[in-house]
Amino acid sequence: MNNALRPIGFIADDITGATDLASVLATRGVDVRLAFGTDMLPADTGDAVVVALKIRSVPATEARSAAQEAAKALQAVGAEQIFSKYCSTFDSTAEGNIGPVTDALIDLAGSGRVVHCPSYPANGRTVYQGHLFVWQELLSDSPMRNHPLNPMRDPQLRRVLAEQTPHAVDSVYLSTVDQGPGAISDRLAEIGAQHTEAHHVIVDAVRDSDLDKIAVAAADDRVAAGGAAFGAAFAVAVHERSGRDLAADPRVSALPPGPAAILAGSLSRATQEQVRNFDGPTLTLNVQDLVDGEAALRKAADFVENRISDGPMLITTDHNSFGASIAEGLSSAQVSRRVELAMGDIAVELERLGVRRFIIAGGETSGAVAEALNLRSARIGPDISVGVPWIVAEDRGLALAFKSGNFGGPLFFSDALERAGK
Structure with a gap:
């Protein structure tokens, strides 16, 4: 510069x-x-x-x-x-x-x-x-x-x-x-x-x-x-x-190696289709467990600990269970907030277990995960699709992809993992 x-x-x-x-x-x-x-x-x-x-x-x-x-x-x-x-x-x-x-x-x-x-x-x-x-x-x-x-x-x-x-x-x-x-x-x-x-x-x-x-x-x-x-x-x-000559080529950081996990908290149609197209190990958490928090954390930890060496894993929410939670006296906003916080806690536990590459689907979920992981700053890595890059938190040795719910094609998760390389 x-x-x-x-x-x-x-x-x-x-x-x-x-x-x-x-x-x-x-x-x-x-x-x-x-x-x-x-x-x-x-x-x-x-x-x-x-x-x-x-x-x-x-x-x-x-x-x-x-x-x-x-x-x-x-x-x-x-x-x-x-x-x-x-x-x-x-x-x-x-x-x-x-x-x-x-x-x-x-x-x-x-x-x-x-x-x-x-x-x-x-x-x-x-x-x-x-x-x-x-x-x-x-x-x-x-x-x-x-x-x-x-x-x-x-x-x-x-x-x-x-x-x-x-x-x-x-x-x-x-x-x-x-x-x-x-x-x-x-x-x-x-x-x-x-x-x-x-x-x-x-x-x-x-x-x-x-x-x-x-x-x-x-x-x-x-x-x-x-x-x-x-x-x-x-x-x-x-x-x-101002007379500044910008770089001819994008400046991107290499991704750190390590196990990968996907956390999908979005309710969007695009994310739901991406979840359906993922062919790896998948844990679907019902909203009652996510609202409880501890129950979801235990299930996620057990799921990842037993599969962390088997390749990328997906943890997602059971969209059909949202109505039941709201009927029990919680507003839609309250349910969403508890789900976000639970996803953040799960991300922290997954980092402790050795996950080094995270794909996070959903804007609010992304915010909660970034906050829970206490991320400070990052450099840009390779693009996955329009509007969604990998980013690298170099001080933590983590690679993350934060995806708005409606972004990405049906095979976004596999595309992201392919762009990440080995």
């Missing part, structure tokens, strides 16, 4: 989003560091530092506070520009947390605007005329409409964001983006002239090249926000404007 060039600071609202972003940054030649929490920033910052938080579904006041603390820590290591990374499906409720988090960064950085672009064309997320699509479906027609924590039933992002912030929200449409960075800059200036206070601007993008154009227009902004693909485009634009 050119020492005269300051790193860009990225704040991700969950673990899988952070690893997704770090992977895309590395693919585009950005020398990136990944930190699991505000207190874990490495001294060697590289070109970019991604701080992984767990704030997507927490109360808005807690999310604001955590984001500001992360931003202050990033500023302390030299970052002058901050990017708020959220899910490409704009996961949030009327209360937030996309609006509250970006507003917190506006307050801290004194930014006059925030350009938003959640589009992630490689994963089928695009914004057209201000509406978010998941492949060919409007967001409101996709499986996200029934998300257990953040159901997304309005694809009009300007309207969604306006419910979360007191600041004005405006749009730049594809017809302007098609004309290039100059036209985008002119439109952003026009919008800025209409507002005396800080404001938000949601920009259409349907192709990767659209993201690059938007990033060039926003490269001087103190705060920007969006999905992983726009975050990487923003980093490239900022560094190129």
Whole structure:
């Protein structure tokens, strides 16, 4: 890294989003560091530092506070520009947390605007005329409409964001983006002239090249926000404007050897199919045992201890037993939280037994496992699929793949193990 060039600071609202972003940054030649929490920033910052938080579904006041603390820590290591990374499906409720988090960064950085672009064309997320699509479906027609924590039933992002912030929200449409960075800059200036206070601007993008154009227009902004693909485009634009030559090839770390285990806590259809396609030893834990915690831990320890030398193992949840637990007096959120904590405890026990490679399926499960393992920082390893890399916690001798529930193809687990090598 050119020492005269300051790193860009990225704040991700969950673990899988952070690893997704770090992977895309590395693919585009950005020398990136990944930190699991505000207190874990490495001294060697590289070109970019991604701080992984767990704030997507927490109360808005807690999310604001955590984001500001992360931003202050990033500023302390030299970052002058901050990017708020959220899910490409704009996961949030009327209360937030996309609006509250970006507003917190506006307050801290004194930014006059925030350009938003959640589009992630490689994963089928695009914004057209201000509406978010998941492949060919409007967001409101996709499986996200029934998300257990953040159901997304309005694809009009300007309207969604306006419910979360007191600041004005405006749009730049594809017809302007098609004309290039100059036209985008002119439109952003026009919008800025209409507002005396800080404001938000949601920009259409349907192709990767659209993201690059938007990033060039926003490269001087103190705060920007969006999905992983726009975050990487923003980093490239900022560094190129500063005269930085990015690496021609991604910089990836080798994975440490050792036994592998898969922990699947996600309820998504994609993960369920991936579980069905795994042909190795499998332990299915019912939700009652996971809610109890100790029962699930005992079963998992016995299962792994007897099979650790036989190859990769899978520990998953019995999705059909969720309703019974809720009927016994626990809310869906309470059940989910207990399952996450149990999966975290299981991961700690598996590390003690000798597992050195973990595949974690599910955003909330990933956050719980990272917290339970007390991960500090990591380097990026080889990509498994779009948005999912292996990462290497070099201080622990661990390799981990944190997968959002909906990411990856039907054979994701076998693909991940193949990419890991021997």
